[in-house]
Amino acid sequence: MSVALAIAVLFGVFFLLLFAGIPISVSIAISSMMTALFFLSWEQSTFVVMQSMNLGTESFSLLAVPLFIFAGNIMNNGGIARRLIDLAQVLAGRIPGSLAHTNVLGNMLFGSLSGSAVAAAAAVGGTLHQRQKDEGYDPAFSTAVNIASAPTGLLIPPTAAVIVYSTIAGGVSISALFMAGYGPGILMGLAVMATAFLYARKHSYSVSGRTSARLALQILLRAIPSLLLIVVVVGGIVFGVFTATEGAGVAVLYTLLLALAYRSMSWADFRQVMIRTVSTTGVVMFLIAASSAMSWVMAYTGIPGAISSAVLSISDTRFVIFLLMLVVLLVVGTFLDITPAILIFTPIFLPVVTELGMDPVHFGIVLILAMCIGTMTPPVGSVLFVSCGVSGVTIEQVAPRLIPYFVVLILVLLAVTYLPALSLGLPQVLGLLE
Incomplete structure (x- = not known):
């Protein structure tokens, strides 16, 4: 009875506050405190909730989160996106609907470097939207492609999402999680490209003009310094040269040097980058602190x-349980x-899936991939709103164009869930799994 009461109070208050328009982090903190009050005194509840919030952020690994946010903001202002988009256009130039494929590849490249789906959607989508419109692309189609491909950067490392999951899941290997994200992230991008290809061929969208070998080489050389960030940071973490937190510090230093070399960021721009980083970090860390309190309350009750x-008890079949999840x-x-989804649902579902034999690394990638799809949907679809904002297309206009992408991405999610090799194959080859 006490567990049923705890579930009713915790999630009832949380969803009530959420639908009332209260910020997610505040809703989590208040619902956790109210649930604790049903089982403990005011003094005890206040002490344990505050202590849990404090302890939840006292992790060396979590220091990587603000550092990766800082690096991503520098990249968004440091001229890196433009070079990656040029490279993506060279790679996709001879495919029907080439600018749409450029958008996908650009999001995969820039998103993997910045670790932010929203930053990728704004930088890549904002850069390509007018060019696509000038070449006769349906703006709703272009916006849908940008929405569907921007979240790939949450899977392809380096990304802060896996660091948050690793911390909550009890120290799951960050190196293994980084490598496990490559297969699903690339598969997600290819699925979007295949869907865009079918639409582009049906509507006879043109291909880009042929790029000379000399120009293609110049574009590649301009992009290599940016791409080396992945090699330096991910390679250093995977092969034990430095920790994830130290790797995030290296990413900040590397992106600062690139921004200085490109001469694309003024002192005023740098100050704005710092302000955005502090603001975003405050939001994320308060979310982590509040969710730590909720995790304690859930564990206690x-x-x-x-x-x-x-x-x-519903079924002892893995297929059914995973599908329900x-x-x-x-x-x-x-x-x-x-x-917040990672912070709340990791302690709920991780014990279930591990009992059924799913590797914690595999579950982490499945969880993040499912949440990637969530960034495309209202009412809290951050990528959806940002992409529509940069293109000027309404949600009502883009919704019909998004449906095919939802279908293929859900199929990708099912494949990644039921075929562990798609995520675990690379970490196993590299010896990162026990």
């Missing part, structure tokens, strides 16, 4: 165990951003 038992995550993703 036995909510994860009760939910695990309830889910496992995916449905919940896709629904949750429509109104929760990726960070």
